[in-house]
Amino acid sequence: MSETPLVLTEIHGQVGLIRLNNPKAYNALSPELLRQLMDALEALDADERVGAIVITGNEKVFAAGADIKAMSQASAVDMLMGGYVDLFDRIRAVRKPIIAAVAGWALGGGFELAMACDMIVAAENARFGQPEINLGVIPGAGGTQRLTRTVGKYLAMEMVLNDRRLTAEEAARFGLVNKVAPTDAYLDEALKLAQAIAERAPIAVRLGKEAVNYALESTLTAGLAYERRLFYLLFATEDQSEGMDAFLNKRPPEWKGR
Ligand code: DAK
Numbered sequence: 001m002s003e004t005p006l007v008l009t010e011i012h013g014q015v016g017l018i019r020l021n022n023p024k025a026y027n028a029l030s031p032e033l034l035r036q037l038m039d040a041l042e043a044l045d046a047d048e049r050v051g052a053i054v055i056t057g058n059e060k061v062f063a064a065g066a067d068i069k070a071m072s073q074a075s076a077v078d079m080l081m082g083g084y085v086d087l088f089d090r091i092r093a094v095r096k097p098i099i100a101a102v103a104g105w106a107l108g109g110g111f112e113l114a115m116a117c118d119m120i121v122a123a124e125n126a127r128f129g130q131p132e133i134n135l136g137v138i139p140g141a142g143g144t145q146r147l148t149r150t151v152g153k154y155l156a157m158e159m160v161l162n163d164r165r166l167t168a169e170e171a172a173r174f175g176l177v178n179k180v181a182p183t184d185a186y187l188d189e190a191l192k193l194a195q196a197i198a199e200r201a202p203i204a205v206r207l208g209k210e211a212v213n214y215a216l217e218s219t220l221t222a223g224l225a226y227e228r229r230l231f232y233l234l235f236a237t238e239d240q241s242e243g244m245d246a247f248l249n250k251r252p253p254e255w256k257g258r
Pocket of ligand 1: 024025026028029064065066067068069079084085086088105107108109110131132135139140141
């Protein structure tokens with residue numbers, strides 16, 4: 001276990017903010033950093049004060065990918081048995097919305113981490129890429145799958161096969177980021193978005209996230225049936241009665257998360 005925390009957690013209003021904290025190595029995603037990140041995410045997911053989560057790096061780098069030094073000596077068996085994939089996959093079980101606030105480099109596993117989040121707010125200086133081809137490998141933490149589902153086959157091919165990198169503005173054009181903000185304001189913008197979501201009906205937010213994610217994994221018919229079941233389920237919540245009553249009586253709703 002490392003002495004220096006490789007991630008730092010703060011609470012801002014109803015938002016849990018996690019800062020990747022290994023600037024000397026460009027926030028390279030070592031197994032220990034990833035373990036601390038996933039532990040922090042799970043702690044915020046269980047924290048009742050928190051309605052949404054933001055993950056950020058610093059103004060120069062979000063994360064430059066897996067730790068190439070550590071990976072350079074690994075065998076196929078090390079990679080298979082090392083638990084790295086399982087670590088990375090823990091983000092998928094987090095129920096609260098996660099926003100990646102990206103400034104500077106988001107490369108390789110760093111870009112894959114951003115794409116595993118639910119939304120991305122980018123600083124004007126953000127740069128996104130999958131440079132693994134330069135190392136003689138391909139993305140291994142979802143890059144070929146999540147990128148292709150978002151930007152389509154042709155651009156994904158160029159990014160994975162020829163290290164094409166995207167500026168923040170290009171990423172916005174291709175639907176990869178929700179918002180581009182000035183580099184001195186991107187984190188505030190991400191926190192603002194997260195706070196706005198945190199103030200909404202918590203169960204509807206949770207099921208909305210689940211339903212949108214299901215769209216990426218199912219046929220349209222299965223997805224529509226799944227959505228409908230979640231929709232019906234929300235009529236068993238106090239927040240549904242409250243939301244509709246508040247609308248009809250022209251008053252702000254008071255969500256209970258029940
Ligand atoms: N790993 C280790 N150290 C890194 C690093 C990385 N990914 N990226 C940067 N560094 C270190 C550099 O070695 C350098 O260290 P010192 O020389 O100061 O000791 C320091 O950070 C600064 O880097 P530069 O001197 O290169 O700085 P520049 O500003 O010139 O360039 C850069 C910054 C981020 C553009 C450049 O460093 C760079 O291109 N870095 C490598 C990016 C990269 O190739 N990333 C992809 C790595 S492969 C999986 C899950 C995930 C993955 C795979 C499998 N499973 C679940 C199975 C992920 C794989 C990857 O991400």
